[in-house]
Amino acid sequence: MKFLNGGWMVKDGFDVRYAANVYEADVSDGSLTLYSPFGSPIHHPGQTLDGGLLTIEVSSPRPDVITTRLINHRGGPDRRPAFILDECDAQVDISEDDEAWVFTSGRLSLYIAKGEAMDFSYRYDGKEIAHSGPRAKGLVDDPDGLLHVCEQLDLGVGEKIYGLGERFTNFVKNGQSVDIWNEDGGTGTEQAYKNIPFYLSNKRYGLFVDTPGRVEFEIGSEKVSRVQFSVPGEELKYSVIGGADLKAILNTYTDLTGKPPLVPDWSYGLWLSTSFTTDYDEATVMSFVDGMAERNIPLSVFHFDCRWMKELEWCNFTWDERKFPDPEGMLAKLHERGLKVCVWINPYIGQKSPLFAEGASKGYFITNTDGSVWQWDKWQAGMAIVDFTNPEAVSWYQGKLRHLMDQGVDCFKTDFGERIPTEGVRYHDNSDPELMHNYYTQLYNQAVYDLVAEVRGKDEAIVFARSATAGGQQFPVHWGGDCSSNYASMAESLRAGLSFGMSGFGYWSHDIAGFEDKASPDLYKRWTQFGLLSSHSRYHGSTEYKVPWLYGDEAVEVTREFTELKLRLIPYLRTVAQEAHTTGVPMMRAMVLEFPDDPSCEDIDTQYMLGGDLLVAPVFSPDGVARFYVPQSEDGGLWRNALTGKTYEAGWHTEAFDYHTLPVLVRPGTRPIEG
Structure with missing residues (x-):
């Protein structure tokens, strides 16, 4: 959030109050609580009247992690959802001398200066890695009267910031304004499907803002020598993570938010999709599978995109009998050919779906505040959204998928999960809709992943997900969304995947040859090379089939060669995946x-x-x-x-x-x- 008007003034309609210094401190139970007046330091009792006081709580959830919580008014209700973090006894040490309080966790220490100015210095093995100085911690009232809590860390000479999720903008985030807010915007804009409030600095620290709600980052784009981040509401909670190098920081961050699990070996092979709005039936599917076999191109997974279900009824979780009169028989044929089967799903139920009345009557959908079902016509006519805060709705949804797995489906492409309303809606567990917007994908992907693990076994569990938030690395694999069929989009996809890996996610894929438009034979072959040298590899498109023979004889040869190369790499990839699983370092x-x-x-x-x-x-x-x-x-x-x-x-x-x-x-x- 930008609120400054140059270096000295504030934009019209904004009001800013900065924490001045530390007036007093309390130590108890491994935590340090500081009290800071706004504006000016307190020098006499009269200054304690009619002024606010920022409460600053310092604690540690794990060694080498120091968490700071900035609180204005703490009397509001607890807001949920919240990230589920794996905390442990960090064995902190708190000391003070005439100049500073020192809070130490593992090899990371926070020096908090005494005196007339606010000064927080984070030091790993005695070397400063991050710093927050004067006019950094504060409250901002925006023109709509909404309160925000903000913090700023110095952005040093030569310092570069990475991560913040799967971002299609420049890989180095300096100079960018980044909103942590999941959107379905394709791969060609600043919007992102997978927004993660965590970044890495080449000064060898990580910064995690502990809220599933909106976080606004200004990385040298408000004050050019600072990284600024802010959240709406009465408090801001963030953690600085120290480490010997960037890999060590990722390891600690994923210790806190969850490690990527291992995925089955077959998932590393080639996935072939029907594409999105193409017209296909069982004969089409078998012709693709047989065509790959006839050309000696090894295939591991066949994916049915949305039109395996009847149009206008997404999702009904029922095979369109006009195209697939015997789904069990067809899936058996695919399994006989050594293939796994993936089908497309999302968490939305169109009004024409037979499941709409059932879900509405049982209270399984997000509702308006008056108790009626929330609906709109974007994507599907009269669409409702499954409420995964309701355990009965989760079981109901999983039951539909369980039937598909009984038929022979092996895994699911969990599409969407970003278009989640925030105004005038209510959840079963009364979760805050603003916090649920980003967090919804976590509940959605977990419900599907957990079912696959239950039915097929943990070693076989996998989804193919588009949206994510912090901790979503526990439910792999993720792919890069709707890219265009050109070199610029191929490059933006790679930038996004690298940023995603710097955000704690171990695996990543993308639509080979682009999702939108028709790829040229040249692009098809070049993207095939890239796709089959990614952690996971899938041909997928929108209106065009992506079988290689449609792009020429040489495309067939290139697909065969690089698929065979990928298969020879599997022993190596298995080792690399084990590293991702144990350390959080991406493949x-x-x-x-x-x-x-x-x-x-x-x-x-x-x-x-x-x-x-x-x-x-x-x-x-x-x-x-x-x-x-x-x-x-x-x-x-x-x-x-x-x-x-x-x-x-x-x-x-x-x-x-x-x-x-x-x-x-x-x-x-x-x-x-x-x-």
């Missing part, structure tokens, strides 16, 4: 995450590490030219292209590649590819 890694001490890696968003041993640089140009960077290896050895055998020294390289090759470089001294 697809931004270069700065793997090489934090190499300044050249800080801005790179057109290549990535697939695990620690494979460097991948997709080709983003029809001329086939790639410009890529090779880091210095520890032993000075040469990187080797796994496809051509060519070796590379450290530094920047520019080279042209045909459709059967691209920079896939093996780190010196490693062997990630079998065969």
Whole structure:
């Protein structure tokens, strides 16, 4: 939220009160409570009248994590939902001397200055990693009379900020204004499906704002030398996380918010979709499956998108009998071919669906405040939204999916979950609608993931999800949403995936060749290379089928070659996934995450590490030219292209590649590819 008018004034309609200094402090039960007057320090008793006091609570949920809670008025009701965090005994130490209070958790300490000015210094192993100075902590009244609590941390020279979810804007977030608010906006805008109130700094700290509601970040875009973040309401709770490097910080953050689980090996293979609004039936499906087999292209998963159900009835969770008269028989045929089956679902029930009357009568939908069902006509006519705060609604919804799994469905694409209303609505458990907007996806994906784990077993559990919030990494896999069929969108998809990985998520996919429009044969082949060197790989589109033979004979060859390469990588990917599961470090890694001490890696968003041993640089140009960077290896050895055998020294390289090759470089001294 921007409220300043230059360096000294405030915009019309805004009122800002900053915490001045620490007037008094209390220590109890491993926490430190500070009291700070607004405006000016208190020097005589008369200044204690008619003024506010910011209460600042400092605590630690885990070692190397220091949590600060800024409170204006604490007398309001508890607001839910809230993130479920895994807290433990952090064994904190609190001390003070003439100059400061010192709060220590693990190797992270917070120095809080005494005296005339507010000064918070976060130090890891004695080195300052983050700092909040004067005119940083405060209250802001906006022109609508809504109160916000804000905080600012210094943005140092050369400091760069990463993460904040799956963002399609520049990979380095400096200069951006970011709203943590889930939206269904495609991949070409500042909106995002997966907004995560967590960022990483190359100064080696992480910042997590502990609210599922709206958080507004100004990363050097309000005050250019500060990161500002604010939330509406009476309090702001945030945690600074220290670590020896960015990987260590991700490990601690995912200790707190949840680790990504392992996923089944078959999920790493090629997924083929019917696409979105294409016209298909059982014959179409089998022709695609047989066509892949006839061309010796290994296929792992077949996905049925929305039109497996009758139009205008999404969702009814019933096969359209006009197209699929014998779904059990068809699914059995697919299983006989060694395939897993995924079907598209969402949490919305159109009024024409036979399930609408059932869900409405039993109170399973989000309601208006008068108790009537909340509905609108966007997406589906008269659409209602399942209320996952109601345990009976969860069981009802899971029951519909359980029947599909009994028929032979193996997993679900959990689409949507972002268009969640906030005004004039009520939840079964009286959750705050503003907080539920982002959090809804957590309950939705958990309900589906838990069912798959129950029916197929934990080792087989997987969803294919579009929306997420903090902690959503516990319900993989996620894909990148509605991208266009051009190189710019391919690049923005990669930027988003790298940001997503910097936000605690271990796995990520995208629509190979783009969702919107028709891909050119050139783009299809280049995106195929990129897609099959991602953690998960799926062909999917909107109005166009994405089977490779529609894009030429060479597209068939490229698909076959890179699918076979992906399958040879599975033993390596399994090891990389185990690392993601135990440490929170993603499978697809931004270069700065793997090489934090190499300044050249800080801005790179057109290549990535697939695990620690494979460097991948997709080709983003029809001329086939790639410009890529090779880091210095520890032993000075040469990187080797796994496809051509060519070796590379450290530094920047520019080279042209045909459709059967691209920079896939093996780190010196490693062997990630079998065969």
